[in-house]
Amino acid sequence: MAKIQSKRNSTKKEVIIEKASRLFREKGFGAASMRDLAEHVGVEAASLYNHIQSKSEILQTICFKVANEFMTNLEAVENSSQPTLKKMEAIIRLHIRMMLEQYEFVYIADHEWRHLPEPYLSNFLNQRRSYRKRLGDIIEDGINKGEIKVIDPYTAVLVILSAISGIDSWQRSRKTTSAEALESNMVKYLIEGLKK
Template structure:
């Protein structure tokens, strides 16, 4: 019985975090209250605290879950035996998928992390910086092997990551092309834009 109960708690926490991601995306973290969250979950505000300690803890949960997922993927790509431009394409497609299918939490992790508190804030900033440097290294690799044109690698990373963040507009758009078309077009413009 205790085990089932703990299982239920985990599920409830997941629901709270997922609902919070949607709320933070919509209203922004700073403007979202625990009362707003309770309303959206459909419980009393007080009962949220059976599952989570604070609004801040929810943001940490969202940001670090997303960050870990991207880092794990990057590690697999780095150790794969393909060309630099293929690595970049794989990473780009992964970012696009994440932004399409895990939109709320990826958006919040990308836009609202500034509201993290230390030590989480510093840790997250370092993680972001390191992630971008590792992407830039792959681009540098591609420049050396003449697959990629001679560009500033950090600028290329910046363009790539922010263009993907633009899928936000796609989500909001009333006349969307389908997700596969979106992916195809983004790859067509950006990977081709990088190629020598």
């Protein structure tokens, strides 16, 4: 089949995307060049095109991989029959874990989606809008059932998602805080704001 598996269990295309994710985060999509990327992969720039179609295909792959993962999780939570607070906690914990474990990917989907070409850009934004809407619906449902405090659902979603995505700017400057401690501290703050 494929000639090379540069690391076990990963095709060269996957290696490229992984290296690219690091580069895109550090420099931004626009400022990261294919020659830059090629050097990190250990190959000439032109050779990259034996594995990928374009620079923007890399961005698309990353953005939609992340979007799909969140969407899948959301559906699972929606279909479960936990109390609202537990649902929200599950979602918050997944977001934090994704942020800690797949940091580069999540960061790019969060900050570099602007550079997606149409029609992917619209597609991505639609998915994001839908995700937030459904998250808001869970909260609204909880309010109606009297399970959580009366609060503007959209504001709550905004606060929760933004707070988590802010971990990026924190993490590297506070290595003393362990991942578990950070997770539980954040959950505490964010869930407390929902409790009656």
